[in-house]
Amino acid sequence: MALQKFYQLYKKSEGKMDFDAIIIGSGIAGSTVAFYLAKNGWSVGILNKNEELYESNTYYAQxxxxxxxxxxxxxxxxxxxxxxxxxxxxxxxxxxxxxxxxxxxxxxxxxxxxxxxxxxxxxxxx
Incomplete structure (x- = not known):
């Protein structure tokens, strides 16, 4: 699902996507950094190795x-x-x-x- 959405955005952008920052990882650390950057007006892209952004070690932490x-x-x-x-x-x-x-x-x-x-x-x- 997330990959399909990304692919649609990518196609629409003609292969070029610009961000002020790219965050690698969507766990608590990456998500927190992305949140505060976006809150301060930055455009942020988040890369995650899994199809869904919630798929991270943080999600499965007990x-x-x-x-x-x-x-x-x-x-x-x-x-x-x-x-x-x-x-x-x-x-x-x-x-x-x-x-x-x-x-x-x-x-x-x-x-x-x-x-x-x-x-x-x-x-x-x-």
């Missing part, structure tokens, strides 16, 4: 969204990720996730896309 809430322990979260990764996690990447995931979730999912996550009685996210 475990939901994980981050350290303001009152949680970053050290314990780091240890949890490293243990769950069975020794193959990049420690520097895990440190970045530990430090920045909360702000990223709030900025993108809550502030930009207005995702309504469950909240506890005091109004904080569960």
């Amino acid at each position: 475990g939901g969204i994980a981050y350290v809430a303001e009152d949680d322990s970053k050290d314990l979260f780091y240890d949890d990720i490293m243990n769950a990764g069975g020794g193959v996690c990049n420690p520097e990447a895990v440190k970045i996730v530990t430090e920045e995931a909360y702000d990223c979730v709030m900025e993108l999912l809550v502030n930009e896309f207005n995702v309504e996550f469950s909240k506890n009685e005091s109004g904080d996210f569960d």
